[in-house]
Amino acid sequence: MYGGKEAGVRASLAVVGAVLLLAGCSSAGGGGGESEGAGSGVTRQPGNPDPFWVNPAGSAAEQVATYVKAGRKDDAEQIRKIAERPTGEWIGPENPEREARGFTQAAQRADRAAVLVLYNIPHRDCGQFSQGGAADGDSYRTWIDGVARGIGDRPATVVLEPDAILHLVDQCTPAALREERYFLLKEAVTNLKSLKNTKVYLDAGNAGWGHPDQIFQPLERAGVDLADGFAVNVSNFYSTRDSVAYGKRLSAKVGGKHFVIDTSRNGNGPYTAGEADENWCNPPGRALGESPTTKTADPLVDAYLWVKRPGESDGTCKGGPKAGDWWPEYALELAKASE
Secondary structure, eight states, X not given: OOOOTTHHHHHHHHHHHXXXXXXXXXXXXXXXXXXXXXXXXXXXXXXXXXXXXXXXXXXXXXXXXHHHHTTOHHHHHHHHHHHTSOOOXXXXXXXXXXXXXXXXXXXXXXXXXXXXXXOOXXXXXGGSTTOBOOSSHHXXXXXXXXXXXXXXXXXXXXXXXXXXXXXXXXXXXXXHHHHHHHHHHHHHHHHHHTSTTEEEXXXXXXXXXXXXXXXXXXXXXXXXXXXXXXXXXXXXXXXXXXXXXXXXXXXXXXXXXXXXXXXXXXXXOOOOSSOGGGTTSSOTTOBOOSOSBSXXXXXXXXXXXXXXXXXXXXXXXXXXXSTTOBOHHHHHHHXXXXX
């Protein structure tokens, strides 16, 4: 439905090597150094009062360094609005244990928690921009096991399988895979919640998708009672106010569970001037939303997170590159609209 979810997957693969180098640094060090942010000055922000880790080797940090080198100081400062905020790390399909370990070790050294996004369920995205995922249920279980081993006892906040429950509800997921998907999600929640310091939030759609009556029972079947809660607005643009209202209605139907909101690109709310079925894909005129924080507007909202990484394309629409590729022009538009 959203497309572009592989956004984080390829980008995570691109930076995980740098992060692993950071994780291997002396435990005495917290921040700084030219190796962090490739000359951008972006660090892991050990002094930031919020608990989430800033990846100093991400695409936005690299773009800051590129603009500084080119003398484009104003543009560099704009992109710094993205580079200095913690964003989700989307774990790739090939080396889940290695990636999860690298991100969580680097975060732990900065006395922070990594935000990880797990998006590898079989038949993900129903064949749209981010089609793919694990080949079958056993492959998925093996992948989740690898993620869990990589996290270990280190602090992590996990957003589990964007779209997976929503596509069960809209029947985009083939009938033959639906029961297995429920089992896989519940097993994943159980596995991850067995870890000492891991919080898990199941994706639960967005304020513009439908009514909570349509999704609360599937959410229960997928194991939300075992999780810390659910996530709303992942990779979408609905306002924080609307997302809080949607989440609270849904929470009331699932035992008062807490939730997190993706505020990465919702500063101007959703785009409504285009074709309705593609308004989620690289919409113009959007803005960054509230910075990631645990200080939210409602006690049921555990955090605002940047699950989708601002500046990464949703797909080959509206002049964008393929899903997941860094798009500096779009990143600049988001940042400039956030002044």
